[in-house]
Amino acid sequence: MSDVEVTHCGYIAIVGRPNVGKSTLLNHILGQKLSITSRKPQTTRDQILGVKTEGHIQAIYVDTPGLHLGETKAINRIMNRTATAALKDVDLVLFVVDADRWTEEDESVLQKVKFASCPVVLVVNKVDQLDQKDELLPRLANLSERMDFAQIVPISALRNKNLDRLERLVESYIPEGMQYYPEDQITNRSSRFLAAEIVREKITRQLGQEVPYEVAVQIEEFVYEESAIHISALILVERNGQKRIIIGDRGEKIKLIGKEARIDMEDLFQHKVMLNLWIKVRSGWSDDERALASLGYQEE
Ligand SMILES: Nc1nc2c(ncn2[C@@H]2O[C@H](COP(=O)(O)OP(=O)(O)OP(=O)(O)O)[C@@H](O)[C@H]2O)c(=O)[nH]1
Ligand SMILES: [Mg+2]
Numbered sequence: 001m002s003d004v005e006v007t008h009c010g011y012i013a014i015v016g017r018p019n020v021g022k023s024t025l026l027n028h029i030l031g032q033k034l035s036i037t038s039r040k041p042q043t044t045r046d047q048i049l050g051v052k053t054e055g056h057i058q059a060i061y062v063d064t065p066g067l068h069l070g071e072t073k074a075i076n077r078i079m080n081r082t083a084t085a086a087l088k089d090v091d092l093v094l095f096v097v098d099a100d101r102w103t104e105e106d107e108s109v110l111q112k113v114k115f116a117s118c119p120v121v122l123v124v125n126k127v128d129q130l131d132q133k134d135e136l137l138p139r140l141a142n143l144s145e146r147m148d149f150a151q152i153v154p155i156s157a158l159r160n161k162n163l164d165r166l167e168r169l170v171e172s173y174i175p176e177g178m179q180y181y182p183e184d185q186i187t188n189r190s191s192r193f194l195a196a197e198i199v200r201e202k203i204t205r206q207l208g209q210e211v212p213y214e215v216a217v218q219i220e221e222f223v224y225e226e227s228a229i230h231i232s233a234l235i236l237v238e239r240n241g242q243k244r245i246i247i248g249d250r251g252e253k254i255k256l257i258g259k260e261a262r263i264d265m266e267d268l269f270q271h272k273v274m275l276n277l278w279i280k281v282r283s284g285w286s287d288d289e290r291a292l293a294s295l296g297y298q299e300e
Contacts, residue, residue: 009058010174013086015113016096017105018042018066021125025096025157026050026063029167033264034187034194035063036201042066042213043204045075046193046296047082053183057171060180062086067109073287075213078297084112092150092173093120094166099127099139099154110146119150119173123166128156191269192219198264199233199277202257203246214238214286215246216295220278228272231265235279236295243281254279 014022018041027033030050036043042065050061064086065079087093093116097106113120122143130136140152151169155162187194196217203215214237221232237243247254258277265273285291292298 005056006176007056007058007179008171008174009060009177009179010091011060011062011089012092012094012170012173013062013064013090013116014094014096015064015083015086015109016066017103017109018068020066020096020098021157022066022096023063025094025123025125025155025163026061028157028160028163029061030186032186033268036197036204038201038204040204040207042068042079043201045079045213047086049188051181051186051188053179053181057174058179058181058183059167059170059174062090067105067112069105069108073213074289074292075286075297078292079213087112087116090116091118091175092170093118094123094170095120095149096123096125097143099124099130099136102143114147120147121166121169122147122149122152124152124154125157127154127161128159192222194268195219195222195231195265196233198268199235199257199261202260202264203235206253206257207242207245214242216285218295221276224271228274229265229269230274230276232276232278233261235277236282236285237279238281238283238286240281243279246279 014026016022023035023037023044026035030052034050035048044063044065048063050063052059064083067080067083093113095109095113124140124143127136136154140154144152153162153166153169155166196219199217200215216236218234218236219231220234221230223230235246254277258275262273262275
């Protein structure tokens with residue numbers, strides 16, 4: 001007779017400064033696009049869980065907003081606090097850095113992860129961007145002196161390089177325990193949240209120098225019908241100029257944003273989607289505690 005199967009379950013925080021590739025890493029580990037990404041810093045704004053269950057092992061990855069310096073708006077404080085909170089009560093920290101550079105913001109993340117009560121693995125991402133292959137080893141040696149890391153793993157999240165090795169390493173840190181999520185569940189976030197995030201990603205990618213955190217998306221309608229999911233999303237921006245950019249000449253940009261968002265939503269929900277977008281200027285919302293609370297961002 002077989003006895004009770006032993007299961008493993010653990011939390012892994014993915015932290016680092018903005019733009020190092022944390023969300024890209026999560027998506028490539030899951031093999032599914034869950035967390036939004038862009039070339040601009042401060043793309044991820046909320047903590048999001050990505051759950052990967054393989055046989056008896058469940059890995060719960062926590063993607064976090066990039067820890068950043070020098071911004072004082074309420075939204076920035078909340079984002080930094082969200083990222084710092086993820087360092088507590090996890091079984092492992094993946095500290096992600098860019099192979100190409102070490103900045104003041106990396107240093108400030110380092111000072112925080114030093115206080116984590118669990119092992120910290122340094123993940124050196126974007127190795128595909130190094131001009132010379134022989135640059136890597138001296139860089140890793142240099143990084144290894146900054147802290148007593150459990151391991152250092154060079155990867156390219158975008159090109160799926162060395163992710164297998166990283167995942168096997170992560171598994172070795174996952175303790176025995178009951179699995180929190182059913183094996184087919186990949187996130188703790190609702191479909192509404194994911195839909196809003198997809199719209200925000202498409203907008204972020206269209207904006208020029210404008211900062212992504214000045215755009216918020218609120219789902220006003222999410223109705224599932226046999227024929228299609230009907231979704232209405234309200235886009236909030238800080239300034240008129242941003243509204244003009246998002247709408248574009250004769251509404252071309254917003255049409256494109258809507259089309260790209262719909263395609264991603266259909267892919268994620270595996271269902272036809274009818275998407276409506278609205279846009280409003282509400283200046284100062286990203287520094288307004290009440291407006292933030294109504295959008296789901298709470299200061300404790
Ligand atoms: N060349 C290269 N680019 C990468 C790699 N991983 C991520 N990127 C790119 O880096 C940019 C930032 O990636 P994100 O995953 O959004 O970064 P993030 O750390 O989640 O950023 P925030 O959410 O703003 O903190 C995107 O343009 C990615 O395509 C990589 O391995 N190689
Ligand atoms: Mg991110």
